[in-house]
Amino acid sequence: MDVGHKSPETFCNFSSEETSELISEIDKFSSRKGFEFHPFKIGWYNECVQTPFVLPYTYDTLAVLVINAPSMFENCFLPFMAKRQNGSSAAVRDPIDECISEHLQQISKNVTKDRDYRIEIIHDYDLHPNRRPKILCQTAAHVSGAAYFYQKSDVYPNAFDNKKVSIELRL
Secondary structure, three states: OOOOOOOHHHOOOOOHHHHHHHHHHHHHHHHHHOEEEEEEEHHHHHHHOOHHHOOOOOOOOEEEEEEEOOOHHHHHHHHHHHHHHHHOOOOOOOHHHHHHHHHHHHHHHHHHOOOOOOOOOOOOOOEOOOOOEOOOHHHHHHHHOOOEEOOHHHOOOOOOOOOOOOOOEEO
């Protein structure tokens, strides 16, 4: 099911103006640091995953997939590491994860300031106690339009030799 290329104006119970303003504000903090954002409805994601991976939010809940662009290394990560070396004696467990986490917390703080929004940040490495991922990021990328994942059923019958494995990913 291709539910990925929906119009941003259809999100949540927000008006089109509120949605555009929110997305614009997220972009203001993300793009200059080397991040891309891709909004989608939780319902689009939930329609594509099996029951164990369904997120416990209403269909129209706004979600934003944040992915790093190549410029993130220079614009966000190197300054993060320089700041750590100059002032913090705390050990950095996983520098990339901590950099991204700090950045997303800052975005969350800026977006919720003077607004009644509740934001939950789910990282690609977050797991439930049973070690199951909290979110399938590939599916989120697909429904948000950040990527499209083809399945064998998406192509002409008999397009592939049954003895060969074919994997294609387009970003």
